[in-house]
Amino acid sequence: MKRKQIVMAVLTGAAVLSGCGQQETEIKETETSQTQSADPFVPEIVGTYEAEDAQLKGNVSIGSSREGYSGSGYATGFSDDSDACAFSINISEDGFYDLGLATAASDYKENYVSVDGESVGTITSDDTEFTTTYLTRVYLTQGTHEVEVSKYWGWIDLDYLVVQTSEPLDASIYDVPAELVNKNATENTKRLMSYLADNYGTNILSGQYSPDGMYGKEYTVVKNATGKTPAILGLDFIEYSPSRVANGSSSNATDLAIAYWNAGGIVTFCWHWNAPEKYLTGEWYSGFRAEQTNIDLAKIMNGEDQEGYDLLMDDIDAIAKQLQILQDAGVPVLWRPLHEASGGWFWWGASGPEAYKQLYILLYDKLTNEYGLNNLIWLWNGQDADWYPGDEYVDIIGEDIYPGEHVYTSQINKYLEAVNYTTAKKMVVLSENGCVFDPELAKRDGAMWGFWCTWGSEFVAKNTSIYSYSDQYTEEDKLKEFYNNDIVITKDDIPDLTTYPIREELQ
Ligand code: CA
Numbered sequence: 020m021k022r023k024q025i026v027m028a029v030l031t032g033a034a035v036l037s038g039c040g041q042q043e044t045e046i047k048e049t050e051t052s053q054t055q056s057a058d059p060f061v062p063e064i065v066g067t068y069e070a071e072d073a074q075l076k077g078n079v080s081i082g083s084s085r086e087g088y089s090g091s092g093y094a095t096g097f098s099d100d101s102d103a104c105a106f107s108i109n110i111s112e113d114g115f116y117d118l119g120l121a122t123a124a125s126d127y128k129e130n131y132v133s134v135d136g137e138s139v140g141t142i143t144s145d146d147t148e149f150t151t152t153y154l155t156r157v158y159l160t161q162g163t164h165e166v167e168v169s170k171y172w173g174w175i176d177l178d179y180l181v182v183q184t185s186e187p188l189d190a191s192i193y194d195v196p197a198e199l200v201n202k203n204a205t206e207n208t209k210r211l212m213s214y215l216a217d218n219y220g221t222n223i224l225s226g227q228y229s230p231d232g233m234y235g236k237e238y239t240v241v242k243n244a245t246g247k248t249p250a251i252l253g254l255d256f257i258e259y260s261p262s263r264v265a266n267g268s269s270s271n272a273t274d275l276a277i278a279y280w281n282a283g284g285i286v287t288f289c290w291h292w293n294a295p296e297k298y299l300t301g302e303w304y305s306g307f308r309a310e311q312t313n314i315d316l317a318k319i320m321n322g323e324d325q326e327g328y329d330l331l332m333d334d335i336d337a338i339a340k341q342l343q344i345l346q347d348a349g350v351p352v353l354w355r356p357l358h359e360a361s362g363g364w365f366w367w368g369a370s371g372p373e374a375y376k377q378l379y380i381l382l383y384d385k386l387t388n389e390y391g392l393n394n395l396i397w398l399w400n401g402q403d404a405d406w407y408p409g410d411e412y413v414d415i416i417g418e419d420i421y422p423g424e425h426v427y428t429s430q431i432n433k434y435l436e437a438v439n440y441t442t443a444k445k446m447v448v449l450s451e452n453g454c455v456f457d458p459e460l461a462k463r464d465g466a467m468w469g470f471w472c473t474w475g476s477e478f479v480a481k482n483t484s485i486y487s488y489s490d491q492y493t494e495e496d497k498l499k500e501f502y503n504n505d506i507v508i509t510k511d512d513i514p515d516l517t518t519y520p521i522r523e524e525l526q
Contacts, residue, residue: 060187062184062185063183063184064182064183065110065111065182065184066109066182067179067180068106068107068179068180068181068182069089069090069178069179070093070094070106070177070178070179070180071090071091071092071093071094073094073105073106073107073180074104074105074106075094076102076103076105076169077099077101077103077170078096078097078098078102079094079095079096079097079102079103080094080096081093081095082094085147085149085176087123087148087149088149088178089121089149089178089179090178090179093177094168094176094177094178095175095176095177097130097168097169097170097173097174097175097177098173099170100170101170102169102170102173103168103169103170104167104169104177105165105166105167106165106166106167106180107163107164107165108163108164108165108166108180108182109162109163110161110162110163110164110182111161113158113159113160113161114158114159114184114185115156115157115159115184115185115464116156116157116158116159116182116183116184116185117153117154117155117156117182117183117184118132118134118153118154118157118166118180118181118182119152119153119180119182119183120132120142120151120152120153120168120177120179120181121149121150121151121177121178121179121180121181122144122149122150122152122176123144123146123147123148123150123175123176123178124146124147124174124176125147125174126145127143127144128143128144128145128174128175129141129142129143129144129171129172130142130144130168130169130170130171130172130175131167131168131169131170131171132154132167132168132169133166133169134157134159134164134165135164135165136165137426137427137428138422138423138426139157139428140154140430140433141171142154142168144175149176149178151181154432155185155431155432156188156431156432156435156464156465157185157431157432158460158463158464166180166182188465190220191444192220192444193219193221193467194220195216195219195444195445195446196216196444196522196524197209197213197215197216197217197522197524197525198212198414198524198525199212199396199525200383200397200410200411200412200413200414201387201395201397203387203391203393204393204394204525205346205349205351205394206521207349207394207516207517208393208394208395208396209521209525210351210516210517210519210520210521211285211351211396211516211519212351212396212414212522212525213519213520213521213522213525214513214514214519215396215415215469216446216522218469219446219467219469220467221467221506222506222507222508223461223467223468223470223471223506223508224251224285224469224470224471224507224508225247225249225250225470225471225501225502225507225508225509226249226250226251226253226287226471226472226473227241227249227253227473227475227479228252228253228254228255228451228473228474228475229252229253229475230254230255230272230475231275232252232254232271232272232279233275233278233279233282233284236475236476236480236486237473237475237476237479237480238252239486240479240486240487240488240489241479241488241498243486243488244488244495244498244499245498245499245501245502245503246503247502247503247509247510247511248284248509248510248511249284249509249510250284250285250470250509250512250513251284251287251470251472252275252276252279252284252285252287253286253287253288253289253451253472253474253475254272254275254286254287254288254289255272255288255289255290255291256270256272256288256289256290256291256292256338256341257270257290257291257292258270258272259272259273259337259338259341260290260291260292260293260306260334260337260338261293261295261296261334261337262294262296262299262303262334263293263303263304263306265296266303266304272288272341273344273345276288276345276352277344277345277348277350280348280349280350280351282510283510283513283515284510284513285353285513285516286350286352286353287352287353287354287398287450287472288352288353289355289356289400289450289451290338290355290356290357290358291307292307292334292356292357292365292367293307294312294314294366295314295327295330295333297326297327297330298312298314298327299311299312300312300313307365308364308366309363309364309365309366309368309369310364312366314327314366315327315370316367316370316374316378317370317371317373317374319331319374320370320373320374320377320378320381331378335385335386339385339386339390339392342354342386342390342392342394342395343390343392346393346394349394349517350394351394351395351396352394352395352396353415354395354396355398355399355400355450356379356382357375357378357379357400357401358400358419358450359400359402359419360372360375360400360401360402360403360406361402361406362402368401368406372401372403372405372406375401375406376406376407376408379399379401379408380408380409380412383397383408383412396414397413397414397415398414398415398416398417398448399413399414399415399416399417400416400418400419400450400451402418402419404439404440404441407441410441410443410445413441414446415445415446415447415448415469416437416440416441416445416446416448417437417447417448417449417450417451418430418433418434418447418448418449419449419451419452420433420449420452420453421451421452421453421454422452422453423453423454424453424491424492425454425492425494425497426454427454427455427493427497428456428457428460429456429457429460429461429466430449430456430466430468431461431464431465431466434447434466434467434468435466446469447468447469448468448469448470448471448472449468449470449471449472450472451472451474452471452472452473452478453473453474453478453492454492455471455473455498456468456471457497458501458504458506458507459504462506473493477489477491478491478492479493479498
């Protein structure tokens with residue numbers, strides 16, 4: 020029976036990394052001219068487990084009508100949340116392993132994979148023929164483990180699990196230059212980027228979204244829980260969107276950012292861009308969600324909707340004014356516009372990658388070249404290689420991950436996927452998260468995210484008028500442990516960024 024192993028570039032860190040490793044080898048060889056020739060890494064398969072022999076839960080049963088399976092059939096019928104297939108696997112040596120799952124589906128699907136009850140990521144299926152995709156660098160100790168595939172989107176046929184050794188991590192992925200795409204970046208922006216690059220791969224900056232800034236609910240509960248203050252304050256330009264202002268919104272996010280920078284912290288901004296009022300079809304305050312608007316970005320970008328284009332330019336003008344205030348105050352911004360685009364749930368991602376990329380590049384061009392905003396570090400958060408606008412528009416790559424409750428795994432698979440969106444060396448950060456990962460696991464796995472930045476409200480605080488920490492996502496003792504880990508940078512660790520040395524590559 021045929022076993023088809025298609026390597027999907029975006030989905031399989033191992034395969035892409037091997038490409039990376041070869042590049043690195045070539046560089047080393049030209050530098051040293053003769054050392055031993057590095058053979059390409061060949062994984063060792065340590066076990067193959069047929070799904071039809073595994074423990075099938077809920078509605079999952081054995082199927083045989085789809086051709087091309089191995090063994091005597093495959094697991095099928097993942098339709099309810101409790102539906103799962105659990106493999107019992109045997110590992111003879113502690114180490115990192117890639118978990119390959121052979122699946123087929125009528126169209127794109129994602130499903131959960133856990134090891135011994137801990138989420139390690141999602142497996143993607145996008146082929147009607149059985150195809151193996153890999154979760155990379157799962158750390159397994161000697162002994163028996165349970166690998167469970169459970170329903171997220173469901174609707175896959177699961178043929179088998181193959182467990183193989185992982186390629187050693189290429190340490191040069193952390194060796195990113197402190198470069199900025201905007202060559203006119205301000206001194207403070209260069210200093211901040213130098214600081215981030217100096218720490219990347221060794222330390223991880225802590226971050227927290229807090230709509231009311233450093234004295235707000237989120238900061239208060241985190242500080243009370245950990246004794247520490249996050250290095251990075253996350254804010255949102257949402258309430259400066261003209262269609263919200265027209266409905267009575269106001270914001271002090273810019274002032275909060277200036278106060279935090281002046282107090283020695285670092286700021287990041289996203290922008291839940293409320294669509295122009297003309298396009299709002301639902302509640303005005305949900306006007307950043309695609310389903311609450313009838314805006315068609317493709318028509319705006321191809322010239323069919325000139326009025327829409329002009330309205331978007333007015334919106335950009337409103338946000339540029341805030342960024343200008345920050346620039347005038349000397350504040351560099353980790354700027355994350357048009358976030359989570361490939362998910363399609365925000366209007367800027369609902370017309371596909373081409374229209375999105377046109378808007379992203381237009382935004383970059385206007386803010387940089389027309390408004391002269393040189394205090395921005397461009398944090399791209401499109402979350403899919405097909406949505407990558409190009410190396411010349413991206414300083415840092417960000418992923419947003421909400422892995423569930425009390426899930427402290429490093430998310431190494433996503434980290435490596437993000438590293439491989441481009442062959443250029445870019446820093447990778449966890450630009451939004453629910454649960455915070457365990458820094459010790461990140462270090463062990465090599466998932467050295469430049470920073471994390473936990474979203475606000477229920478992700479840290481109870482929904483009560485009294486400021487009170489919520490254990491729902493990250494338990495309080497875990498958060499305390501993480502914030503006090505030696506490799507985690509909190510606000511009190513940050514040197515004076517207005518005098519921090521600018522790295523050579525930025526001079
Ligand atoms: Ca099978």
